[in-house]
Amino acid sequence: MKHSFFDKYSYINSPVHKINPVLKLILFLSIGILLNIIPFQIVTYILIGSVTLVITYLSKVPLIFILKRTLVILPFVFVIALTNFFSKLSESTVLYKTFLNAYIMITLLILLTQTTKFPEMLKSLSYLRVPKLILVLLSFIYRYFFILIDEAEKMIYSAKIRTYKRLKIRTIGAMIGVLFIKTYDRSERVYWSMLLRGFDGKIK
Amino acid sequence: MTEAIEVKNVWYKYPNDTLALDGVSFFVNKGETFGILGPNGSGKTTLLLCICGVLKFQGEIRIFGKKVSQKNIYELRRNIGFVFQNPDDQLFMPTVYEDISFGPRQYGIKENEIKAIIEDVLNKLGIEDFKNKSSHHLSFGEKKKVCIATALVLNPDILIFDEPTSELDPASRRELMQIIISLKSKKTILISTHEPKIAKEICDKIIVLNKGKVVYEGLPHILNDQEFLTKNRLA
Numbered sequence A: 001m002k003h004s005f006f007d008k009y010s011y012i013n014s015p016v017h018k019i020n021p022v023l024k025l026i027l028f029l030s031i032g033i034l035l036n037i038i039p040f041q042i043v044t045y046i047l048i049g050s051v052t053l054v055i056t057y058l059s060k061v062p063l064i065f066i067l068k069r070t071l072v073i074l075p076f077v078f079v080i081a082l083t084n085f086f087s088k089l090s091e092s093t094v095l096y097k098t099f100l101n102a103y104i105m106i107t108l109l110i111l112l113t114q115t116t117k118f119p120e121m122l123k124s125l126s127y128l129r130v131p132k133l134i135l136v137l138l139s140f141i142y143r144y145f146f147i148l149i150d151e152a153e154k155m156i157y158s159a160k161i162r163t164y165k166r167l168k169i170r171t172i173g174a175m176i177g178v179l180f181i182k183t184y185d186r187s188e189r190v191y192w193s194m195l196l197r198g199f200d201g202k203i204k
Numbered sequence B: 001m002t003e004a005i006e007v008k009n010v011w012y013k014y015p016n017d018t019l020a021l022d023g024v025s026f027f028v029n030k031g032e033t034f035g036i037l038g039p040n041g042s043g044k045t046t047l048l049l050c051i052c053g054v055l056k057f058q059g060e061i062r063i064f065g066k067k068v069s070q071k072n073i074y075e076l077r078r079n080i081g082f083v084f085q086n087p088d089d090q091l092f093m094p095t096v097y098e099d100i101s102f103g104p105r106q107y108g109i110k111e112n113e114i115k116a117i118i119e120d121v122l123n124k125l126g127i128e129d130f131k132n133k134s135s136h137h138l139s140f141g142e143k144k145k146v147c148i149a150t151a152l153v154l155n156p157d158i159l160i161f162d163e164p165t166s167e168l169d170p171a172s173r174r175e176l177m178q179i180i181i182s183l184k185s186k187k188t189i190l191i192s193t194h195e196p197k198i199a200k201e202i203c204d205k206i207i208v209l210n211k212g213k214v215v216y217e218g219l220p221h222i223l224n225d226q227e228f229l230t231k232n233r234l235a
Ligand SMILES: Nc1ncnc2c1ncn2[C@@H]1O[C@H](COP(=O)(O)OP(=O)(O)O)[C@@H](O)[C@H]1O
Pocket: B014, B015, B016, B018, B019, B020, B038, B039, B040, B041, B042, B043, B044, B045, B046, B047
């Protein structure tokens, strides 16, 4: 409802949202593989870049939203590209290639997640024979991510109500600790809920 | 009358040495709606978890005559539906449908059968529209109904509700009470609550817990006794 980190736009309607999620997933993976095997050519990236822009336009997901998201991840991409460059000690194209590949894949991943409802994504992954355990883990992450954000938010509010100053680092540290304990307690109760519904160590 | 649940001298201590249950005994007859009353921290949730064999207690618990043990607990649980106090602890799958089908899948029921059962359960609770929604898109009261669906889907003989009305707004509360009342004639129901009003409204029999001990077992009329309520921190 109010938290929509990974599915903010996945509930709107557009031609891209209507594409079969399995197809989207396969396309996404094929682009990833292709980018890595074909030799570096700037034309390829101009082409893929324009296609991505068109898809974004059709999907009605604001371009600025996607750009902001990619910015967060940019530093990590840069570090990976650099390590790749140094470890291979080769020409600068390795640096460009890794960087551009990673950036494009992340942009596409954001597009994919924003135009596909998460449960549908899981179904597609299951269709592509991804192991059940991984799917269940992903389900849990999806389900409890929102709750974690909720709990963190509540704690920050209640701390802010009680103080007029900015929160001290120490307070924030303590809050993170409490959040950990709460999460641990919750995981125990979720496990009980699974037991009570017939879980015996194996997801069937 | 047959006994659905028999609890004999049950003790439970949490790993941090909190003695949550201190020699609890009582029995619930088949078809009864049975209330477990007590203030916060009196041991209600702990007791319910022991009955389902989730916590390893000392003492003896029997479900329809069968002793709860680690060996038969998987089969015994199939006959028990449990509704947690907090739906966010109970619902862990990405969609309502997936959540409700978790139990039946664990017990090896076929997909097409599961589909039919879920349709039926959702219909009875009036929440067909939720099927493909994610739980975090539902209100608290709506989540609570989904929890009830996950408990009803295997058609168990025993239903357990842990503080079913806590945190509900008056309208959802009335709806929930109506659901429980509609199940009364078909199931053995165990309800924990700290509200005497709820118990008086629907329970045939009650126990009152205080600090892990049973301080009263019998008919709910005792809950009209103001002095008793105050003494046991129920009012
Ligand atoms: N996970 C836990 N670890 C340690 N102590 C606990 C835990 N859960 C509950 N307790 C303690 O056990 C006692 C009974 O708790 P509980 O069964 O939750 O009571 P109620 O459901 O009646 O509010 C309380 O004193 C509580 O603090």
